[in-house]
Amino acid sequence: MDANTEAIVRLCFARQLGLADDALEGEGRVAVVRDDLLMTLRLWRTVVVVAPADLQRGLAELDDRAVTDPSALLARSGGGRLLGEAQLSVAVDFDSHPELRRLEIEPDPGAAVALERRCPPDDVTEVGLSEMEQVFVHAAPDGTPLAGSGHSAWAGLVADIGVLTAPDARRGGLGRLLAGIAVNDALDSGLVPVWRARRGSAVSERLAQRLGFVPFGAQTTVAVPGR
Incomplete structure (x- = not known):
């Protein structure tokens, strides 16, 4: 780093x-x-x-x-x-996953709220997606929100990254793609992306690793x- x-x-x-x-x-x-x-x-x-x-x-x-x-x-x-x-x-590099540009997203807080209604309350509280300053939500063809990501700025310097996926849309890679979108948007905005993985959450830690995040603290x- x-x-x-x-x-x-x-x-x-x-x-x-x-x-x-x-x-x-x-x-x-x-x-x-x-x-x-x-x-x-x-x-x-x-x-x-x-x-x-x-x-x-x-x-x-x-x-x-x-x-x-x-x-x-x-x-x-x-x-x-x-x-x-x-x-x-922390991450310093843009995500270059080839599917990022093909994924349709809605930068709509209302869609984030709808997604939260489809997720376990503990996950909703931990991520706080609908409260983030920038949100990106991907929906099914029928409009059902499947996964979302976002970020909020800390002190105008760092972007706190969050991602939330509905239970029936997990294990398909959507969360990884949405997280990449949030990371790239944060970097485009001149912010340093930071990832907080709850201790013991192997899924969150693996996702951070796939996105190129490097641990620096706790x-x-x-x-x-x-x-």
């Missing part, structure tokens, strides 16, 4: 967290006090620990491996609940009770 892409990703997360632009440029540990959030973020060899002030001391005693472990975070959260754990990957978020 080139140094410029890494610098853009680091800058993006610094701005997302309300830090100085150069706050995440170096390696090591960065502590960020937030009363409403307990999160660890690993960016290459930089580990960001976001937590209320009263939890920061205990977290500082953990090494970088332990502080990104969900079990360790939960043990120090005072009864917290795991919200999510994801592997983070994110773990815990809901802190009473915050």
Whole structure:
């Protein structure tokens, strides 16, 4: 991965967290006090620990491996609940799959909502397709939405990529094609595509690999009770 892409990703997360632009440029540990959030973020060899002030001391005693472990975070959260754990990957190259230009798509948020109605609620919540700034939906000849993808910009630098496929349209490669469309659109817009794969989701991780995404970090978020 080139140094410029890494610098853009680091800058993006610094701005997302309300830090100085150069706050995440170096390696090591960065502590960020937030009363409403307990999160660890690993960016290459930089580990960001976001937590209320009263939890920061205990977290500082953990090494970088332990502080990104969900079990360790939960043990120090005072009864917290795991919200999510994801592997983070980045892409720098356009997807050149030959079928991309032949696939008919609708850049319609309404079609994304219709697709979500055909998918399991957990998948809908995880992807958040209809809430993305750019969406692309492919439908069957009768108008039934089959798969969709999209992206939203973070700090005007990075594109968070998402893809959603109806259960009856899975395993046919549609999700891979729609994801490629979102990646290419993000790159055309001058954004760096980032993929978040829920930890343990082999399907999502394989799809990211096929699209050329390269892992660079991880994110773990815990809901802190009473915050």
